Amino acid sequence: MELEWNASDILARLKAGLKNEDTRIEGSFSMDNMQAVSEELARYNSMLIKPLWDEIDLRIDEIITSGNENHYAFWARQVENAEGKRVIGSARVHGVRDGSGIVHVALLTPEAGAPTPEVVELVRAYIEPQRPVGAQPVIRAAEAVEVIINGIIELQEGADMESVRTQAGKEVKSYLAEVALEGKKETVLNYYRIGMLIGGTPGVKEIVNYTVNNGEESITASYDRFFALKGLTLNASG
Numbered sequence: 001m002e003l004e005w006n007a008s009d010i011l012a013r014l015k016a017g018l019k020n021e022d023t024r025i026e027g028s029f030s031m032d033n034m035q036a037v038s039e040e041l042a043r044y045n046s047m048l049i050k051p052l053w054d055e056i057d058l059r060i061d062e063i064i065t066s067g068n069e070n071h072y073a074f075w076a077r078q079v080e081n082a083e084g085k086r087v088i089g090s091a092r093v094h095g096v097r098d099g100s101g102i103v104h105v106a107l108l109t110p111e112a113g114a115p116t117p118e119v120v121e122l123v124r125a126y127i128e129p130q131r132p133v134g135a136q137p138v139i140r141a142a143e144a145v146e147v148i149i150n151g152i153i154e155l156q157e158g159a160d161m162e163s164v165r166t167q168a169g170k171e172v173k174s175y176l177a178e179v180a181l182e183g184k185k186e187t188v189l190n191y192y193r194i195g196m197l198i199g200g201t202p203g204v205k206e207i208v209n210y211t212v213n214n215g216e217e218s219i220t221a222s223y224d225r226f227f228a229l230k231g232l233t234l235n236a237s238g
Contacts, residue, residue, distance in 0.1 A: 073093050092185065143224060149210060151233070160203065
């Protein structure tokens with residue numbers, strides 16, 4: 001059975017290993033320490049271990065053979081406009097395994113946004129003469145999943161809140177573009193990474209708490225969607 005590495009499951013496993021019933025009581029010294037350890041282990045897994053395994057899986061999946069899913073992604077990235085500029089930054093491909101030959105191709109621009117209908121048509125025209133016989137590619141723009149972040153922070157002395165908000169917004173947008181263009185079958189918005197970006201913004205002394213789309217966990221988007229920042233609200237503590 002595959003182990004789960006979220007904080008609650010880690011805590012449950014640590015708790016199960018305790019021999020003394022008194023140490024399992026909520027609020028005890030042991031439980032308080034294990035809570036902190038489980039949260040840190042979950043953060044470590046989310047930030048370092050899982051991305052490493054995802055990268056290994058991606059490298060394996062990147063092998064291109066004639067007409068496979070990676071070939072469609074490759075074809076899409078070769079498309080250029082009239083000025084000779086490539087118009088696709090990433091293409092996520094999902095082949096339907098039902099014998100129909102349908103292959104869904106979701107497109108993103110180099111700026112990690114949804115391409116225009118004109119660009120989608122360019123890609124369709126490029127792929128059409130190269131697709132395998134019997135294949136039915138369905139090519140469209142990826143759809144945005146709006147992201148709203150709310151946080152409470154403690155500012156460093158002399159820091160300007162508006163400047164902090166602006167810089168934090170730039171950092172988050174850059175991160176969302178980075179994960180959008182990775183080309184994976186699913187896109188994961190890492191909750192802890194958002195906290196690190198905000199907490200590491202110049203002028204921020206400490207991030208007290210924050211939510212991403214009203215939650216405190218990472219979010220996954222399917223192959224045909226990408227994350228786009230709709231709002232970032234930061235307020236001072238106290």
